Amino acid sequence: MTKEPKFDYEKIGLKFGIEIHQRLATTHKLFCNCDAKISNEESDRTVIRKMRIVAGEMGEIDPAASYEFLRNRFFVYKLFPKTTCLVEQDDEPPHEINQEALDVAMKIALMLRCDIPKEIQVMRKTVIDGSNTAGFQRTAVVGLNGSMRYKKDRIRIQSISIEEESAGIVESDVNSVTYRLDRLGIPLIEITTEALRGNPEDAEEIAYQIGILLRSTGKCMRGIGTIRQDLNVSVAGGDKVEIKGVQSLDLIQKVIKNEASRQKRLLEIKSELKSRGCKLELFERPKDATELFAETKSKFVQKAIQNNDRIFAVKLPKFAGLLKMELCEGKTFGKELSEYAGAHGAGIIHSDEDLKKYNLEEEFEKLKANIDAEEQDCVAIVAGSSHRANKACASVVERCKTAFIIGVPREVRVSNIDGTSKFLRPMPGSARMYPETDVPPKRIDNETTEYLKNHLPESWDVKRKNFLRMGLGSDLADQIIRSEYLTDFENLTKTTKVSPSLVASVLISTLKDLRRDNVAVENITESHFADIFRMVGEKRIGKEAIKKILVEVSKNPIDAVFNVVQRLGLASITKDELARVVVDVIGKNREMIRKEKSHAAKILMGMVMSQVRGKIDGKVVSDMLKKELKKLK
């Protein structure tokens, strides 16, 4: 069992900033006229690209870009009908910025009391990991210096930007990455808070409240991946570390706690190294030590040598024992080093591990003598092709140097699903920003802002009052407000005639049940719900059938609800048809009716319902049954 680290967060100087990215549900993408949605069709073509490093507007090169360029990978892009065009393919310049998306972004900026810049300048944010075909992400600030209420304080909102969603990753290896381009260019709104002090619990609640505010615009996409949180975390003495891609709100606390712990432990490692007398001069370059392993019994190393790989070795001065140190739950410093080596496609084994497991005890003894490693030193080997192994080993040394000199490196990490994080790339600087020369700056006049100000969505407490007035219980009203189905609820209650409570309970309770049964509810769209509720409203299906239909729709989202209802045999029957069933059942059970007398009605009801469940309201059945039984007497 791993126990959660316990800290007095005020004392260790925890600071966190939240960046929320929400995909917008606009008709078109941000800079072209493709449908802004994930394609449900097969990809029909691919293009292959390589990215290069380029200098920023001020002439400098971004460290993150430089890191990716050294990895020298190529990228495969999958293209789709209707959702990708030459713009995503980076074979046509961007069109003008999507006004629908810009309006939503400015509304959000106004709701968060931001200043709107007089001119919106689209910028290129250098990203050469292939997630943008252009080599940059287009982004523009639409609001600055905002604030929102949280508990008794006002939290500062640093900025609000509108940007292009990146391409979705399909698969990757050390040589290449495959992306799908349907996601690229969907409008994304980014909200950045300033660095806040508080407990990790606060971070989750703040993110929650921003989410509610975003959804109140009615222009947010929902489903997995449509909202992502990035967290900037630091503790006193540590440094700002950006953790990207926190996929769910309930992970936020855990990620912050883990990162706080990681930074504290890294600082402990730093001071331990100092007290052991570590010096910068003690760090050496990696050496090719393949010869030492010529007669190894280790399967792992044998296999590497058979592949013509090389074994590079290096001494990590004064690090003995430190690689075993747990930084946060389930994650040692050694594991962290292996991620640096892994980024170059190479594996690492070190003397803080159980070498017996690898059958490498003897070789490591020889190695220690060979590279003059002392008791307090740790020794690590990296296996891979000559070029890769050398680079990977060098990056392990660099990381160890940083552990000694700085303690906590400023870097970008990516969140794992267990709440730990993994090194992604060095922290990009302002050098990564360059004006988008293909899109002229857009002037924002006062009339536009005034118009938007007068058309802001209702605040959530106004919404809540409305929902209560509609007949929702206060629990259900709260759940709907916090739900990602808020917009669907508002639209469905306007377009269909069923009771708002039924809509709310389907969107909250029924979907919750289905999710628990692993039904792919993300496939069910608002228009599916609209069709179902319309049929319920017209009494063509009973509300008991809703769950069954939803299960089927989730499996075949392209199929029309009407067809699903037909196929499941759930289409309602007419009163005449019901009468025929009732008469038939009564006719076959005369004997039983005579015997059971007053109980008979209940038994008959069960028999009839087994034939017509979901096809007609139960009340209608029982009325008709009573009527027909009366005729018998």
Add this chain to the structure above:
Amino acid sequence: MYSHSIEKILKKKKIEPGDQVKVTKGKNVYTGTLMPKPETSDANSIILKLPTGYNIGIGMKFKIEKTGGKAAQGKLLSQEIEFDPKKLTIAILHTGGTLASRIDYRTGGVVSAFSPEELLGMFPELKEIANIRTRLVRQMLSEDMNPAHYQIIAKEVAREIKSGVDGIIVGHGTDTLHYTSAMLSFMLQDVPIPVILVGAQRSSDRGSSDAAMNVICAAKFITKTDYAGVGICMHATSSDEACWILHGCKVRKMHTSKRDAFQPVGATPVAKVGYLNDEIEFYQEYKRRDKKRPLILKDNIEPKVALIKTHPGISPRMIEVLTQERYRGVLLEGTGLGHVPVNEIDEFTASNKRFFDNIRRFIHAGGVAAMASQTIYGRVNMNVYSTGRDLLSIGVVPCEDMTPETAFVKLMWALGQSIDTKRVKELMATNIAGEISERREE
């Protein structure tokens, strides 16, 4: 740049673009770098680069203070150049274009920039392939080119050939790249080495630029084959997998923005050069390299040549003006098999007759009129319809299967070779540089 009132404030406070500044507007304080201002955007707001790298516009009225000098300008990667006697030597002549371009603060769009050294700094792989020397010929976008520039480029190429280089890469804007490649094909006869023109469809200031691959493939092609001749090296498909080497006369820009905009017209590509691998495949016979073969430089041209695309309702004045202005040649970009409107059918087509007469007058006055087709693909044949026969009868020269651009450039060149129109017509009908295919399979 900035409006007069903003300039006044900046001048008074001795603030220049690039300085670190603090700007106070109402309650808000912004710090950052003052950026130069594109002329096309609102002159009454200043552009500030925030520490996050974002640029924002701040409108009047604001208070501005200088907090520091110019931020340290990062150096663009410049390369030390060492000579390796084992490698071939390539000269890169740069004329401008997207191949090396950066933001232009006048318009906010993109302009040609960078010295050839910086170009090499951007593509460090080149020095692994060959010894590279670079020269800046011009810094211009190719739509601005004038026939005189063809002569300048040809002379520069001749100079490099004389100095003994093994191949030449000409960096060039893409808009009129195929005009230049055709013209060089005519001017540089018996060229002993490869002269490869290269451009880019995505500017070199972005990670996805196609510039590097096009230049690197051209260098590979020069060093790994014994080809001699004028060609274009650009993306074969939208993918960064391989480049075409295209015959200088049989190529055209066929797309406004795609990487594979340059495609062969009426010919196969000369070769394909792999980028991710080193494979080179030839699809055509070619002249071998022989550095001892003397170059015959025929760079005389006649710039007074017009390219007229005919269209329904074209005014006869279009030709009349050329005669008055003493133009020496006109390339008619006709329709179909090589037609222009010449027949009078009813009261609306009276001008057609005059159009025909004006062509005749142009030819009588000593001009040469030649015909290529706006269909781009296929050969002109002016014997099939009487329209064509009428035009032939007054002396219009059919240009076989040349693209209109190649035919236009050739007419300029041919008129530069002789003042005798008969000789010019002969040259037009003769295959000089592979511009005419004797047979076409498509």
